Amino acid sequence: MSEKQTSTGPLAGIKVLDLSRVLAGPWTTQILGDLGAEVIKVEQPGQGDDTRRWGPPFLDDGSKDAAYYLCANRNKQSVAINLADPRGAELIRQIALDADIVVENFRVGGLAKYGLDYASLSEINSKLIYCSITGFGQDGPYKDRGGYDFLIQGMSGLMSITGRPDNEEGGGPMKVGIPISDLVTGLYSAISILAALAHRDRTGEGQHIDMALLDTQVALLANQASNYMNGGMIPRRLGNEHPNTVPYQDFSCSDGDILVALGNDRQFRSFCELIGRPDLPDDPRFIDNGHRSPNRKALQDEMRPAIAKWKSDDLIAAMEAAKLPGGRVNEIPDILADEHIAARGVIKDMVRSDGTPVKVLGYPGKFSKTPADYRRAPPRSGEDTRDVLTDVLGLSEGQIAALVEAGVIAEKLH
Structure with a gap:
């Protein structure tokens, strides 16, 4: 059971239902959580977020969670609910009744059969801000394709301008060393959600936000795309050189x-x-x-x-x-040991509910009045199921026990 802590961030009081997994969606919701929102992460019983198994390295504890998972899931509660079971889907709908924001990254239309799509949830909560993250968006000829960071880096043109020139040793297209398309989509999604919150504050209206990895990565081509669109210059790989400024x-x-x-x-x-x-x-x-x-x-x-x-x-x-x-x-160890990084407080020490220490990279913005806070270490899968169903939905011990027995929920994965 996670210790209850009160947020001091600028989004304190905002409630987020996180139906996403892997990186773009969890990165979005972690940002919201760092800024003070209460985030409930829904995971599949017996499976959990895919990135819990994306290792090595793994934590040397009972969870065996991968270090990858830890980078994007702090400041969240984890509940294990089988949304494919009508009883599980109904539990999630009940959580959505009191939510301000839903973030999901299922394939287009994938949640409609469970009654968890925007059209269904907005009928019961008209103020809901619902952000859908996919590879290619909710419409267009590619909408039904699966989208992954590596694929998007290549399709967007990013790899055509990343790496050594073809005529040099090691030349050829190269991906960026971090999943940049996922991460930037998470950033743009968080920005869009905050804009939708501002609109809701003025009008009382919720809305659907359609975020696509390909759209985001193309938008991030910035000066390179402008060089072509406005100057006819086709960008090429230049290694570590700048296309415009020399040296x-x-x-x-x-x-x-x-x-x-x-x-x-x-x-x-x-x-x-x-x-x-x-x-x-x-x-x-x-x-x-x-x-x-x-x-x-x-x-x-x-x-x-x-x-x-x-x-x-x-x-x-x-x-x-x-x-x-x-x-x-x-190298990564060099910068993480740098005195400036230490002075800026970039690395945060946290402790999981079982006492396992973890280190995370904190939210980079420094607020003079409402700083980001670090209330919850990345949770073990399903560890908050009982708390959420009791505190948020008011379920009794008997009701919870019946749901566990039926396999609709799980209190922990490991």
């Missing part, structure tokens, strides 16, 4: 690589002076960014020998003193 890439020092991110002509001139090549900004090929970009290879040939004479720590320190943006390529 904005990695360079090799005598003892390792560093990152140089120069955003304007003034910074370029200052950096050239720093590395002992003050002549470069006066070269007609490099006089401004408009000339440097088409002549980037020639510029790199001039800069690399000068940069290679430096030790990486020395050049980074010199750039910092000159207020020029630069740094090193950290």
Whole structure:
């Protein structure tokens, strides 16, 4: 049984019914939970969220939950209800009666047969904000396809601009090292839900939000898509180089690589002076960014020998003193141990209901009045079933026991 804690976040008092699994949906609801909403996560008895088994690594405790699951499921209560059983679906409908938000990521139309789609639930709760997350949206020729992050990264064009150029060793399309399409869809979904809450505050109306991974990832093409739509430039893979701003890439020092991110002509001139090549900004090929970009290879040939004479720590320190943006390529353990990350309080220590400690990455926004809070560690599957059915629906011990006996609910997976 989870300890009851009162939220202090800006969404305190908002109730979320989470019918999602894997990442895009759970990422959405975790954001809402971090901001203070009460989130009830519904999982299939005997199975739970798929990501509980996406390991190794796994927690060395009775749950054997994967570390992957822990990244997206804090600040939630877990109930194990079989929604395919009419009695289970009815329990979920009763929870939805008092909910402000529903988030689901079933295939298009997949919840209608259980009476848990937007049309059905909005009839009993007209103020409900219902967010559906799918690979391709609720309409369009691809709507019935299954959508997964890797597939979306490829179809959206993202992989065509990620990785080394084809003519270099290791060249070819490459996915991003995190499930970026899922994560960004979660962010856009949370933003959209907050906008719908603002509309409801003004009008009293709930609404349906249709979120698609492909739509979101295409929207995230940003400057690369604009380069093509408004300039006719077809974006290509450039490795660590920037398509527009030069130089904005990695360079090799005598003892390792560093990152140089120069955003304007003034910074370029200052950096050239720093590395002992003050002549470069006066070269007609490099006089401004408009000339440097088409002549980037020639510029790199001039800069690399000068940069290679430096030790990486020395050049980074010199750039910092000159207020020029630069740094090193950290590995994950490096950045998680960084003193700045510690000072910012990014890593949070939590304890599960059975006493198992877990570490999570906290919500990045810093609120001066209503900060995000961390009330519940990622729950064991179904551990809050009894609490929710008692506190939210007012079921008796006898009713709960009968539902357990019938296999409609489970109090724990493990």
